[in-house]
Amino acid sequence: MNNQPKDMPVYLFTGFLESGKTKFIQETLEDKRFCNGEKTLLLVCEEGEEEYAPEQFASDTVKIRVVQDQSELTVDNLSRYAAETRAERVVIEYNGMWMLDTLYSALPEGWMVYQEFMFADSNTFLTYNNNMRQLMYDKLKSCELVVFNRFTADMDKMAFHKIVRAASRRADIAYEDPAGNVVYDDIVDPLPFDLNAPIVEIKDEDYAEWYRDLSEDPKKYEGKTVRFKAQTLVRKRLPPNTFVVGRHVMTCCVEDMQFAALVCNWDQADKVKDEGWVILTAKISYRFSKAYGRKGPVLTYVAHEESEPPEQVVATFY
Secondary structure, three states: OOOOOOOEEEEEEEEOOOOOHHHHHHHHHHOOOOOOOOOEEEEEOOOOOOOOOHHHOOOOOEEEEEOOOHHHOOHHHHHHHHHHHOOOEEEEEOOOOOOHHHHHOOOOOOEEEEEEEEEEEOOOHHHHHHHOHHHHHHHHOOOOEEEEEOOOOOOOHHHHHHHHHHHOOOOEEEEEOOOOOEEEOOOOOOOOOOOOOOOEEOOHHHHHHHHHHHHHOHHHHOOOEEEEEEEEEOOOOOOOOEEEEEEEEEOOOHHHEEEEEEEEEOOOHHHOOOOEEEEEEEEEEEEEEOOOOEEEEEEEEEEEEEOOOOOOOOEEOO
8 A cells, every 4th residue: 555645736936025926826826727626725924915815716725824933834734734724735925034945844745846936026126135135045046937026117137137047047037017018038148158169168257157057957068078176175985086176156145155066086086185276177977976875967087287276265156
């Protein structure tokens, strides 16, 4: 007998207060194409001026539960809400001031985020990004679509576009004017390096963008030879003939800095200096590595030369 829990589809809507989340969810649940009888748990983590009108939903099978505080986001509570409502799917209006990790750590087994949309008021987005960049990046990095509502003709699309692309190259971007007309972003972002060159040269200032692109789409780098400046790390726990190379990357702010590392194989790895800086030339393959414990981009050593650290030691997207 199979006791595995059935997957619970989760539709996640993020954004700050008064960003248009409630209005969009209300309209979605009024649409019979989406709301046609499935038992739906609507989890409301933020209550603004706009209120839900359940009597206008296309089905009476939508049940609302309100989460007033982050501490209420627990596996037990979410499981209980689902059981009480006999939910077959979950729609979440998430509080923009809460980090997404809080939610993800509370999702019961089998709950899978099927779609994630972020909504932003164009009049406040740039200010929020300047003052609360970590919270903004947290919502931008994993969403599939960003909707900038209340977008007017005098606003600069490029300013909004750059902020989204600093967090994600995959998210679609939509601009909705006050009349409800929607235009999708069509700005092309060429990579700042030639992926078809015999040796792909990564400039110091482009490391963060290259690492993100490699992480998001590693298969397109299969068989490519790259040259870049990075720091080498030697650790006893690594498999034989293996060392780590990478740089610290600041995605949004100092609090969100990480060492963006890659595994490199070389039969003379014992010659590598711990915490030394090198210009490394290596060939990339996408395969399983014991160092990762999974599939990932693995470098095969070609050549290196010792180097001074880059002028800006911490790589950024800005």
